[in-house]
Amino acid sequence: MSEYDGWRRLDVRSVLTAPVTVIRQAGVPAIAGLVGLASTGVGALVLLPAALGAAVLVGLLPWLTTEFRVTATHLEVRRGILNRSTVTARLDRVRGVQLEANLLHRVLGLTKVAVGTGVDEGQIELNALSVADAEALRRALLHAAPDATVGAAAPEVTELARLDWSWLRFAPLNLRNLLIVVAALAALASQVGELLPVTPDLPALGIEDGEIDGVWDLVTRFGLLALAGALLGTLALWVPAACLGFAVRWGGLRVTREPGRDGTTLRRTFGLLTQREATVEEAKVRGAVVTTPLLVGVAGGAELALLATGLDDNEPDVLPTAPRATALVVAADVLGERDAMEAPLTGHGPRPRRRYHVRNALTSLLLAALLLVTAAAAERSWDVALWWVPAIVVPCWLALGGVVAELRWRRLGHAVTQRYLVSRVGAFTTRRAALEADAIVGWRVRQTLWDRRLGLATLTATTAAGPEHLDVPDLPLEEAVALAARATPRTVAPFLAPPAG
Amino acid sequence: MTALPPHRLREPAHRVSDKAPSYWRLTAVLNAAVVWIAAVVAVVVALFLTDGWRALVIVVAAVAVLATLPWVTVAPGIRHRVHRWDVTDIAVHVRHGWLTRVDEIVPLSRVQTVDSTQGPLMRLFGLRTVTVQTASAAGTVAIACLDDPVAQDLVARLVAITAATPEDAT
Numbered sequence: 156m157s158e159y160d161g162w163r164r165l166d167v168r169s170v171l172t173a174p175v176t177v178i179r180q181a182g183v184p185a186i187a188g189l190v191g192l193a194s195t196g197v198g199a200l201v202l203l204p205a206a207l208g209a210a211v212l213v214g215l216l217p218w219l220t221t222e223f224r225v226t227a228t229h230l231e232v233r234r235g236i237l238n239r240s241t242v243t244a245r246l247d248r249v250r251g252v253q254l255e256a257n258l259l260h261r262v263l264g265l266t267k268v269a270v271g272t273g274v275d276e277g278q279i280e281l282n283a284l285s286v287a288d289a290e291a292l293r294r295a296l297l298h299a300a301p302d303a304t305v306g307a308a309a310p311e312v313t314e315l316a317r318l319d320w321s322w323l324r325f326a327p328l329n330l331r332n333l334l335i336v337v338a339a340l341a342a343l344a345s346q347v348g349e350l351l352p353v354t355p356d357l358p359a360l361g362i363e364d365g366e367i368d369g370v371w372d373l374v375t376r377f378g379l380l381a382l383a384g385a386l387l388g389t390l391a392l393w394v395p396a397a398c399l400g401f402a403v404r405w406g407g408l409r410v411t412r413e414p415g416r417d418g419t420t421l422r423r424t425f426g427l428l429t430q431r432e433a434t435v436e437e438a439k440v441r442g443a444v445v446t447t448p449l450l451v452g453v454a455g456g457a458e459l460a461l462l463a464t465g466l467d468d469n470e471p472d473v474l475p476t477a478p479r480a481t482a483l484v485v486a487a488d489v490l491g492e493r494d495a496m497e498a499p500l501t502g503h504g505p506r507p508r509r510r511y512h513v514r515n516a517l518t519s520l521l522l523a524a525l526l527l528v529t530a531a532a533a534e535r536s537w538d539v540a541l542w543w544v545p546a547i548v549v550p551c552w553l554a555l556g557g558v559v560a561e562l563r564w565r566r567l568g569h570a571v572t573q574r575y576l577v578s579r580v581g582a583f584t585t586r587r588a589a590l591e592a593d594a595i596v597g598w599r600v601r602q603t604l605w606d607r608r609l610g611l612a613t614l615t616a617t618t619a620a621g622p623e624h625l626d627v628p629d630l631p632l633e634e635a636v637a638l639a640a641r642a643t644p645r646t647v648a649p650f651l652a653p654p655a656g
Numbered sequence: 657m658t659a660l661p662p663h664r665l666r667e668p669a670h671r672v673s674d675k676a677p678s679y680w681r682l683t684a685v686l687n688a689a690v691v692w693i694a695a696v697v698a699v700v701v702a703l704f705l706t707d708g709w710r711a712l713v714i715v716v717a718a719v720a721v722l723a724t725l726p727w728v729t730v731a732p733g734i735r736h737r738v739h740r741w742d743v744t745d746i747a748v749h750v751r752h753g754w755l756t757r758v759d760e761i762v763p764l765s766r767v768q769t770v771d772s773t774q775g776p777l778m779r780l781f782g783l784r785t786v787t788v789q790t791a792s793a794a795g796t797v798a799i800a801c802l803d804d805p806v807a808q809d810l811v812a813r814l815v816a817i818t819a820a821t822p823e824d825a826t
Contacts, residue, residue: 464791596766596791596792596795597760597761597762597766597790597792597795597797598759598760598761598762599758599759599761599794600758601757601759602756602757603755603756604756606756607757615794617790617792617794617795618792618795619790619792623792623794623795624792624794631662632664633662633663634662636662636664636665637661637662637663640663643763645746645763646746646763647761649744649746650665650666650742650744650747650749650761651663651665651666652663652664652665652666653666654661654663
């Protein structure tokens with residue numbers, strides 16, 4: 156039989172990567188501890204090598220104690236010294252294989268293998284194998300019996316998508332990442348702010364002593380300037396940072412389809428420095444999601460993710476922000492039909508629109524009342540006139556809320572295509588999800604007290620794929636029932652009332 | 657796509673046990689008792705406080721006590737009218753809720769486990785809840801508070817039907 160018949164160890168070179176990981180994780184506290192000890196007089200010269208030695212030993216353990224083999228039917232992994240455990244996974248239950256190689260791995264020619272078996276307890280991880288071994292293992296697990304691959308030609312591969320560097324233009328428009336950066340900057344700024352002297356050097360700024368009356372005055376004086384500066388600074392940092400981040404994460408992206416053990420598999424490789432690769436059986440893909448953040452959408456971009464079952468992440472993304480046309484082509488290819496992502500959707504009628512606008516008006520009223528009470532209290536207690544705050548904030552809130560309400564209503568939509576139940580939701584970020592009707596394992600029609608007054612309902616299709624449910628919100632009750640009946644007639648039809656009249 | 661012709665779900669055929677309202681009322685009383693005791697304690701303490709606070713504490717306590725009353729008084733009756741269930745050879749249909757109304761339909765070919773549970777209080781009333789689980793974490797459906805024999809029959813029937821439909825549950 157093949158080279159995979161007997162028990163095998165991880166690649167020897169993995170011994171080199173493990174200590175680095177251990178040192179990186181345990182290093183800082185260890186060094187802090189050593190510094191503490193050294194300052195109390197104990198010789199760090201003895202302890203430091205000892206600590207390093209321990210780290211190397213700990214790093215050696217996985218290599219010494221981990222063995223694996225692929226038989227004709229199973230993947231078996233043995234681990235541990237005292238608690239020896241053997242994990243056995245049936246090959247036909249293997250649902251996906253992920254390879255990951257960080258820079259250190261790549262220098263050493265290694266890659267980490269994670270095998271998803273559809274069991275919720277997670278994956279079987281092998282850290283690390285040589286690149287060639289990992290590839291052979293991946294094929295053995297996903298594509299064919301091990302002996303069949305030896306000497307066989309590489310499987311036929313079709314490319315679905317490949318990164319185009321022009322996609323970089325979408326990176327700065329994806330504000331989700333900007334929020335993360337801003338939060339990081341703010342945290343940094345607060346740290347730096349604490350280090351700065353508390354009182355600014357006023358004469359140096361051309362301001363006489365006593366001219367500035369407290370922090371409030373300082374803020375009003377320099378607030379706008381500081382805000383503008385912060386905005387420009389963030390923008391100047393953000394655009395290159397976003398592009399760089401995008402390039403590092405997605406460089407070399409390639410999505411391909413290959414024949415597998417049972418049916419085809421989708422394989423995605425990406426990463427400029429750390430290379431990642433994931434393979435998913437297409438039979439486990441039960442739908443897709445196209446997400447369009449506002450600015451990205453304006454620039455003609457969209458993101459594509461899958462709804463799958465039995466993976467570590469059941470909503471794995473396929474493409475980063477890419478041109479909409481590309482996302483739709485790949486989605487159509489994977490879903491097997493264009494309608495799911497491209498057919499026009501049915502709106503939910505005037506009732507949800509009224510609801511969203513009324514809700515906006517009510518929250519605005521509540522906000523106005525709150526601000527007015529506060530302003531009145533401020534005037535009475537401290538004799539400060541703050542009436543301009545509600546006068547500015549409330550109309551802005553009302554207008555912005557109105558835009559959100561209107562967008563939210565316009566985006567609402569649903570459809571049943573040949574094979575899929577489709578729902579679109581969102582205000583600024585639109586999410587159009589298509590779930591295979593065959594993957595629906597139950598229905599829920601939910602009406603709150605307010606829903607009942609308006610005759611609306613939220614229809615939920617439960618499923619094992621993706622986030623485990625697909626919602627069609629704020630839909631007239633009769634249409635919700637009709638939609639469920641259309642998507643899965645066999646299940647719902649017996650419970651329908653005879654048509655009225 | 658054109659709008660679908662409107663449809664309604666018919667009322668599921670079976671009611672839950674006639675003893676269910678008493679059980680719901682008892683559990684509501686037990687839950688509310690915590691609030692009531694807290695309210696009484698608060699009012700007693702408030703009587704020793706100065707004027708402004710005394711009124712506030714009494715109002716809050718009264719509101720808290722009043723807020724528990726619907727669950728003890730009207731909710732069990734409404735629930736009993738709403739809660740209904742139906743089983744065909746193909747699917748289960750459950751309707752429940754009193755303020756929020758929920759209809760749930762699960763095809764039996766997708767059922768992974770059928771459980772029945774009976775808490776100590778339920779045993780007192782001879783009630784049992786039947787729970788049907790699917791591969792979706794969001795898709796568990798419970799038929800609450802059936803008479804014990806009805807529940808046992810239902811479990812047996814559901815198990816028989818699901819065993820006879822060997823479709824992939826995901």
